[in-house]
Amino acid sequence: MKVKKFIAPTMPEAMNQVKKELGESAIILDSREIKTSRFFGLFGKRNIEVLAAVDPQPTRNRNAVRSKKETANHATKRSNHVKSVQKTKTSEEKVSARLSLSNEYPHPVESTLQRLRQNGIDEDTRANVLQTLLSTYYKKDEEMTESELLDVTKEFFKKEMSPYIQGTAKQSKHLYILGPTGVGKTTTIAKMAANDKMKYSKDIAFITLDTYRIAAIEQLKTYAKILDIPIEVAYNAEDLEAAKDKFEDKDLIYIDTAGRNYMKNEYIHQLKDMAKFKEQDQLICVLSLTSKEDDMNMIYHQFSELPVDTVIFTKADETSTYGQIFNLWKKHRFDILALTNGQDVPNDLLDVDEEVLARIMVGEKLW
């Protein structure tokens, strides 16, 4: 990475110099207004100092170009606020000193990126994080440690995701739990219902549409018995309406559905015909973190025919990478209701907030 300082009377002139010398892919690391003293501090002239960098490696250049504009805007804004400072010879030298000899990014930046890569965070997001890390790193006068940069990275994820995290709040009385076979739909219903009932004193009922397998009915009936929750089995749309009417005075009704190969559209249509979803229903898609990211993406996409807007991720204990959560979320912007991390009912259910998700995204082990 080549880092260079430019001084010009105005920001546009400085940017022209940057472009001419470092090319279109240069990134602005910092900018400020400086006062150059000519003669015993007299006749001082105001100038703009811009610290810019370019990476000779093509992939990095691509990343830099993507957010160059944002950084430049940010830098311009900042230059309006920064106090005039005496010109010193230090900044360029400091920056060079901080760069590792191998022409790579500074070591703590590299290792933070490496963590994200190992956790499965996609390249596009890593490029955005890199931008944030570099500008924070070079604006500080002292060296930043990896742990400080991790905090910056967590803030990045927190800020992105916080408006989409639901925590325990359910938006509706009728909660349809949908998803592929064996992802943990029924188990997760039992966990959530137990929590809602015991922790939050909610009055709960179960309805199951999963009449495809006898064992599936028995499974939910067993949980209903243990938790002392009433249950109805619905074989068709009329049964479902009757069951919903019966439980009209309940606080929350969990509606279990059959796991199907939802890559096939016909199953989506079957579900639509049977459930006749209403606007006020909450449709929750359950996805297992042990599935391939492309498959999860495809399934969620298939569900876009239905008013699905919430996801629960299961089997977090059976994987070692979690970046796929963010990668998928970025594509679909769903609400995240919970994460499950084991077979134990009701304990292995993790309420998520932005703090928890940010920690998971940087690869912290929470269980």
Ligand SMILES: Nc1nc2c(ncn2[C@@H]2O[C@H](COP(=O)(O)OP(=O)(O)O)[C@@H](O)[C@H]2O)c(=O)[nH]1
């Ligand atoms: N390791 C692990 N297993 C889970 C989790 N959630 C569910 N399971 C297991 O996954 C299997 C299928 O669960 P089930 O609720 O029947 O899935 P469904 O077909 O989607 O209703 C069962 O053996 C569950 O105990 C989880 O978070 N972690």
Ligand SMILES: [Mg+2]
């Ligand atoms: Mg089930």
